[in-house]
Amino acid sequence: MTPFEGDTSSAPIEYEPVSVKDVLVEMKDTAELLIDLSYSAVLFSNEAIAAEVLRLEERMDVLEMRARMGLMMAVRSPEDAEQLAPVLGIVSAADDISDAAGDIAKVVLEEIGLPEAMRAALPDAVETLVRSVVDETSAYAGRTLEEIDLESETGVRVIALRRGDEWLLNPGPTTRIVADDVALLRGPEAAIEEVFESATGAAYEPPAVASPDIEDLERAVDTIVHMKNLSELAVDLAYSAVLFDNEALAEEVQNLEIEVDALKSRFEAWTLRAAADAEDPVVLRGLIHLGSATEVISDAAVGISEGVLRNIDVHPVVQMAVEESDEIITRVVVGEGSGLDGTAVSAGVPDTESTMSIIAIRRPSEGWIIVGDADAEVRGGDVLIAKGTRTAADAFEELALS
Structure with missing residues (x-):
């Protein structure tokens, strides 16, 4: 039996009136968290985080069923069916992502096979992720995140909370932390120890780091991290x-799906070559599973956006979700000699007066660059993916063109 017991995924789910819009938003947030947690479980060989992935996957199953029930109740005409069909595709794709994340977590829980030195080969830029249970005597219990000011003080972030069976995803x-909350913490490893002990009242015991016994394992781990980042971006x-x-x-x-497929092929080829020289090739079996699950996630991302590519009008339930948020993601092509050409970017922020934050760059000669991983310089011809307000997006596009 894995560390995740008491599975209730077969429990009956009865129809209840819910906002389909709210369910879709929660499915989106859940899918993104599942990707993050599942890969982190593998990279840090962390069974506790992997078990949380399976709990979250179970939550996604409930959300999927409720979304399907709500959409079926909303169909009143052939026009409704036409507009809601892509929304059903979104629901199915989110479930595919959830299942793939569960498969990744099981690589850890079922000991399918992973090199013990994965953690040792992690790039320095990858932050530590740990699971903690808030003790009733903790200084954090009963206080809001604003009162604790954790990130400003330590650099450690609470990326999600689980309170019993309920999740607080953002x-x-x-947000007030209470005793017995399961808090997922991410931040610099040097700061994690103090925060973990303050939250749990127990000493933090970092896992033993094995010496790499497989040649070029660092390159494989770099590829896994890149595949993770591209998959998250695609979703x-x-x-x-x-x-x-x-x-x-x-x-x-x-374009991202094509890049992930290419990475998966190269990654599998590396794994097979490494297996030929490994003392125990079985320890690499989990990497094959990882590559396959990554491809499922990128394919699901394409499925989510399929309705847009087929020019099917967005259903009002989706439009309502848009109207509640002023933040958007935009795509611009940098013109040669424009205001962005030659601009330095640090931690996603371009060296301009723009308030847009650059998430990624697609450079025809190099492929995808995830800006959060490294500083970069914008060049003419780059395709930029940026996040910000609607007003800032208009100004950003003008800057890219002139």
């Missing part, structure tokens, strides 16, 4: 393409 300043862009009915973003999702 904890903000007003984010896919939902944004749907929410804003943006065909250009949907096309970039397809």
Whole structure:
């Protein structure tokens, strides 16, 4: 039996009136968190995080069923069916992402096979992710994140909270931490120890780091991290393409899927070559599973945005979700000699007066660059994916063109 017991995935789910819009938003947030947690479980060989992935996967199953029930109740005419068909595709794709994330987590829980030195080969830029249970005597219990000011003080972030069976996926300043909350913490390893001990009252015991016994393992881990980042970006862009009915973003999702497929092929080839020289080739079996699951996630992202590419009008339930948010993701092509050409970018922020944050760059000669991983310089011909307000997006596009 794995560390995740008491599975209730077969429990009956009865129809209850729910906001389909709210369910879709929660499915999006859940899918993105699942990708993050599942890969982190593998990279850090962390069974506790992998078990949380399976709990979250179970939550996604419930959300999927409720979304399907709500959509079926909403169909009143052939026109409704035409507009809701892509929304059903979004629901199915989110479930595919959830299942793929579960498969990744099981690589850890079922000991399918992973090199013990994965953690040792992690790039320095990858932050530590740990699971903690808040003790009733903790200084954090009963206080909001704003009161604790954790990130400013330590650099450690609470990326999600689980309270019993309920998840708080986007904890903000007003989120109050209570005793027995399961808090997922991410930040610099040097700061994690103090925060973990303050939250749990127990000493933090970092896992033993094995010496790499497989040649070029660092390159394999770098590839896994890149595949993770591209998969997360693909899902984010896919939902944004749907929410804003943006065909250009949907096309970039397809470009990302092509890149992930190429990475998967190279990664599998590396794994097979490494197996020939490994003392125990079975320890590499999980890497094959990882590559296959990654491809499922990128394919699902394409499925989410398929309705946009087929020019099917966005259903009002999706439009309502857009109207509540002023933040958008946009795609611009940098013109030669424009205001962005030659601009330095640090941590996503371009050295201009623009308030847009650059998430990624697609450079025809180099492929995808995830800006959060490294500083970069914008060049003419680059395709930029950026996030910000609608007003800032208009100014950003003008800057890219002139």
